[in-house]
Amino acid sequence: MARAGGITNAVNVGIAVQADWENREFISHISLNVRRLFDFLVQFEATTKSKLASLNEKLDVLERRLELLEVQVGNASANPSLFAT
Amino acid sequence: MGKVTTSSTPPFSQEASNFDEVYMQQSLLFDDSLKDLKNLRTQLYSAAEYFELSYTNDDQKQIVVETLKDYAIKALVNTVDHLGSVTYKVNDLLDEKVVEVSGAELRVSCIEQRMRSYQGFADHGGRSQQSLVISTPKYHKRYILPVGETMVGANLTKSKYVGCSLDDEEEWPHFRNAVRATIRETPTSTTTSKGRSPSPSVQPQRPGPFSFTSTMPKKDLDKRSVSPYRFPLLRTGSRSSRPTTPNLSRSTTPKPSRPITPNPSNTKQRYPSEPRKSASMRLSAERDNGKDVEQFPSKSKRLLKALLSRRKSKKDDTLYTYLDEY
Known part of the structure; x- marks a missing residue:
């Protein structure tokens, strides 16, 4: 009887260990996917920041060019005789 | 039992007739996705507390563990789905803005070219006027x-x-x-x-x-x-x-x-x-x-x-x- 009870305990321990390993595998999968998600978010942040920076630079250049054009148009409209044929 | 509650976006029964309506619907979807992402953190924290209490108090711990696993998988999938949608929309929006800026650059370049041509015409006219005003001395042989x-x-x-x-x-x-x-x-x-x-x-x-x-x-x-x-x-x-x-x-x-x-x-x-x-x-x-x-x-x-x-x-x-x- 005692021997049979020892085998049963061993089987139960083995089942518990296997379940524990399955749980650990599940947690590792979840953590791996979360890390992948985190890496994707970091990469997305970098690309989005780069795009936003280039867009900001383009907008700055465009703003300066528009200011220059505004001044030129203002000068031209202030002296309409220059364009009179 | 806590579940990942994501705001379910209702299907569009009526399609947008024009571009403004489509744009407004996409904006609403984007806002809902961002709100879900913001609420996902609090939901995950509350779900973690609930499963911790259930595991300590409930006798059927195996069922609690299995339920937690299912919840974690669903939460992860839902998070990936939300993040993919949000990032796609962000990329689309950025591309649209880049295209708009490129169009604006083209228009500004056209305006600059026209200004240069106007300045060239003005310079040419002034030069011709000054050349008519200046009288070159003519000497006899x-x-x-x-x-x-x-x-x-x-x-x-x-x-x-x-x-x-x-x-x-x-x-x-x-x-x-x-x-x-x-x-x-x-x-x-x-x-x-x-x-x-x-x-x-x-x-x-x-x-x-x-x-x-x-x-x-x-x-x-x-x-x-x-x-x-x-x-x-x-x-x-x-x-x-x-x-x-x-x-x-x-x-x-x-x-x-x-x-x-x-x-x-x-x-x-x-x-x-x-x-x-x-x-x-x-x-x-x-x-x-x-x-x-x-x-x-x-x-x-x-x-x-x-x-x-x-x-x-x-x-x-x-x-x-x-x-x-x-």
Whole structure:
């Protein structure tokens, strides 16, 4: 009887260990996917920041060019005789 | 039992008819996705607390663990789905903005090009107006300096004759015609001046058309092709009577000791690079000689006639009269 009870305990321990390993595998999968998600978010942040920076630079250049054009148009409209044929 | 509660977006029953409605619907979806992402954190924390309490208090721990696993998988999938949607929309929005900025750059470039063209037109018009206002000085050919001479006071060196190239033989007929026209138009008025002795080397003015071929030999023309004084243009009538040929002056002058016109045989040839006298000094001296030359033959004939026809008994009134005229 005692021997049979020892085998049963061993089987139960083995089942518990296997379940524990399955749980650990599940947690590792979840953590791996979360890390992948985190890496994707970091990469997305970098690309989005780069795009936003280039867009900001383009907008700055465009703003300066528009200011220059505004001044030129203002000068031209202030002296309409220059364009009179 | 906690579940991942994500805001379910209702399906669009009615499709947008125009672009504004589609854009508004996409904006609403994007806002809902962002709100779900923000709420996902709190939901995960609350679910973790609930499963911790259930695992400690409930006897059926295996069921709690399995439920937790299912919840974690669903939460992860839902999070990935939300993040994918949000990132896609963010990328789409950024691309749209980049395209808009590129279009704006193109429009600004077009405006700049038009401004440059307007400025070019304005500059061209102003340049043409200023060029019409500025009057360039036009000098007569006789004032154009020869090669190597410098203008006094301006320190400008003329490298060539401008518009008066006598080296080209094709232009000789034009110069001849011009000089002939000048001589014909110029009145041959002679003035006398008292107290000036006639120069022995000058000749009287010959009436008739002026011809270089008749007055100058061909050999002299060839030898003196570089001389700028070969075809002197005439300013006044007195200057038009200047002698040009040494042969005629030698035949008519009583003392041909000093011919005025340059002769290659006995006079020093004048080169363009040599320093010259000023035009006013030289012309005034030659003008005097020319006047004397004009008056000398007729008066000498009259003087000889008076001397031959006068009688010894008469007093030389006429002679003195003629002498006084000298």
